[in-house]
Amino acid sequence: MKVPFNDFTPMQRELEREMYAAFDRVYRRAWYIDGGERKAFEESFAAYCNAQYCVGVGNGLEAIRLILQGMDVGAGDEVIVPATTFIATALAVTYVGAVPVFVEVDPETYTIDCDKIGEKITERTKALIAVHLYGHPCDMDRICEIAKAHGLRVIEDAAQAHGALYKGRKVGSLGDAAAFSFYPGKNLGALGDAGAVTTNDKRLADRIRILANYGSDRKYHHIYQGTNSRLDELQAAFLRVKLPELDRWNAWRKRAAQRYCDAIRNSAVKLPETAAYADPVWHIFAIRTRQRDALEKWLCDAGINTTIHYPTAMHLQEAYADLKLPKGSLPLAEMIADEEISLPMYYGITDEQITYVADRINAWRPQETGEA
Numbered sequence: 001m002k003v004p005f006n007d008f009t010p011m012q013r014e015l016e017r018e019m020y021a022a023f024d025r026v027y028r029r030a031w032y033i034d035g036g037e038r039k040a041f042e043e044s045f046a047a048y049c050n051a052q053y054c055v056g057v058g059n060g061l062e063a064i065r066l067i068l069q070g071m072d073v074g075a076g077d078e079v080i081v082p083a084t085t086f087i088a089t090a091l092a093v094t095y096v097g098a099v100p101v102f103v104e105v106d107p108e109t110y111t112i113d114c115d116k117i118g119e120k121i122t123e124r125t126k127a128l129i130a131v132h133l134y135g136h137p138c139d140m141d142r143i144c145e146i147a148k149a150h151g152l153r154v155i156e157d158a159a160q161a162h163g164a165l166y167k168g169r170k171v172g173s174l175g176d177a178a179a180f181s182f183y184p185g186k187n188l189g190a191l192g193d194a195g196a197v198t199t200n201d202k203r204l205a206d207r208i209r210i211l212a213n214y215g216s217d218r219k220y221h222h223i224y225q226g227t228n229s230r231l232d233e234l235q236a237a238f239l240r241v242k243l244p245e246l247d248r249w250n251a252w253r254k255r256a257a258q259r260y261c262d263a264i265r266n267s268a269v270k271l272p273e274t275a276a277y278a279d280p281v282w283h284i285f286a287i288r289t290r291q292r293d294a295l296e297k298w299l300c301d302a303g304i305n306t307t308i309h310y311p312t313a314m315h316l317q318e319a320y321a322d323l324k325l326p327k328g329s330l331p332l333a334e335m336i337a338d339e340e341i342s343l344p345m346y347y348g349i350t351d352e353q354i355t356y357v358a359d360r361i362n363a364w365r366p367q368e369t370g371e372a
């Protein structure tokens with residue numbers, strides 16, 4: 001049996017006619033930037049997240065960067081970020097000239113360890129980015145409490161968590177602002193790059209919209225040194241077709257995750273945990289094992305594709321050599337980078353496929369290494 005890591009075809013087949021109709025609509029209207037499709041999507045996505053405002057932008061990285069700029073975070077400032085995340089979280093911080101200060105994540109839920117935030121806060125700390133990694137929400141009440149005590153702004157990086165719930169509340173409205181990515185492989189994906197900011201702060205939303213449109217508040221009148229990062233009409237139209245299906249697709253992932261957890265029985269493999277407060281959306285189904293590369297090969301030989309999220313901890317990336325954080329300085333992040341392996345997870349994955357993957361994992365035995 002072949003099990004791909006991801007497969008868009010079940011989703012594509014269901015929506016083919018509506019997606020073509022969306023394309024037709026935009027094509028015939030011949031208005032491709034900053035029009036009705038964007039506005040309609042922003043309204044429905046804000047409502048979906050229980051946020052008052054949504055600003056469509058070019059991608060997820062820009063969403064984080066524009067939030068930071070909108071909050072006046074820049075040179076001389078520090079921003080708390082988890083040590084385990086996709087590099088975009090840190091890149092947004094360094095792009096605005098601020099310094100990312102890495103905090104280890106909890107090795108059960110892979111979200112920022114709230115007990116370790118306090119020791120990293122200095123006079124320069126301006127903001128904290130809470131990454132709902134793999135689709136599992138962070139402990140937002142605790143994060144907001146810490147932030148309030150130190151006067152920090154809270155940004156959610158919800159790029160992997162569209163629709164996830166924290167104590168019954170949707171991510172995207174739990175901090176000062178949230179960044180979403182609609183990269184095709186995310187739980188809600190466009191047919192190209194796209195992203196959005198959600199917030200209940202009107203001033204911030206207005207500012208971000210202006211920043212994303214050349215810093216222009218009206219045509220050829222520029223109040224900020226902005227950028228060009230807009231959600232285009234085609235992507236907005238496609239996203240409008242897909243948004244109403246998101247909860248059903250997420251429910252499929254949730255069921256698949258439950259099946260993996262029920263079926264995988266191998267003492268060398270650690271399954272992901274869900275915090276009592278969380279209802280995750282399983283963007284990634286992450287397991288861990290000491291001999292990760294051997295398991296990866298074992299599964300690959302059985303026709304099962306896996307991915308690693310992420311093979312190099314942020315501080316050990318060449319791009320961040322200037323931070324001078326040596327190997328060993330963030331041991332948990334380094335361990336996760338060495339041990340993590342992501343199993344196939346997508347809308348439409350079948351019970352037979354999940355059972356097959358679980359059976360192969362259960363049959364796997366790590367090599368004796370002589371370690372105690």
Ligand SMILES: *Cc1c(COP(=O)(O)O)cnc(C)c1O
Binds near residue numbers: 061062159160183
């Ligand atoms: C995908 C992702 C981003 C960046 O989104 P893009 O749309 O690819 O720029 C940011 N943060 C996290 C956690 C992501 O997974």
